[in-house]
Amino acid sequence: MQPAVGPQSQAAPAGAATAPQYRSNPVAFRRPDVLAGLLLLLAGVAAGVSLVLDWLPDGRTGTDLVRTGVDQVRTSFSDVVDSGFWQPLLVVLGGGALALLGLLMFLPARRHRLLGLLALLVAGGVVAAVLVPLVQERFRMDTFDLGFYVAIAVAVLGLLGALKALLTGPKYATAGPT
Template identity: 50%
Template structure:
């Protein structure tokens, strides 16, 4: 009788096996993961390798691109408070307020008065600041944000070019606010190109957190 009981319960022979499924010991290997997790010292981390020695994408911020876009936002703020003409009578903020009134009358009126130019610069600078915050977040790649930033920066550049055309290419008639708008376009293009041209970082990592370099 004892031998029959032992034959019916072969898995009980080893008391250290713990719970079993259909007589087989459970698989204690860790699940394969590829995610981000914090490091005890608080350092930003990348992914975790699927297997020791496997390839993993490093999630990291684009500090240079983000700072360039933030500087574009600072230039946009200066452009709003500085005069756009040489006599210093009209600031960029005054022109933006006027553009809101012209927009209510239609896009044709906004284009005829040329008020779309300061409005585009003001809105573009605000969007660049939002994209700068996205660049400062760890990610595999910031190319999408870079493409968006490039489009916004080119729109600001088109507004500045339109202002120059309206002034008859007489740079002496332009106020410091216009030159700050030029800085918005230039810094925006540089930050966008930095984000677009920075390729994702792929490294060989152990099955543990990989700090961002």
């Protein structure tokens, strides 16, 4: 006699339980982190805007300060650290990195904690670049111009976006997103 071929041959042995094809417990699904992405993109835009605005009352713009910093980096890295031109460089480059991380926040993922951690590290550098001149001037705001205030906005928006991405956990549902 021939062995049975078909559904009967694949039947479970007697006494064995079969698992259903679905799950009844909540499942984390992929989604973008829109608010964190927007905050980080705004930080990048603010860094770009700070380039065209005056940072100091003597009329030097962010572009002038970044050019001077790049020239000093080409000659000697220690000169840029000693002179203080690392701060505008870090604000502008950090703003660009925050904008890139903000774009990545729009990609669906279960959580964006790794991107949030990277953004927090970059934003921490921007905060340091803003706080050092503030402390050196003893928080006298009259020694700075509008471009520096926009640089402060880069630091604040970067921190907010990074913390939003870092602290937001996955979203659970029993059914997939609609």
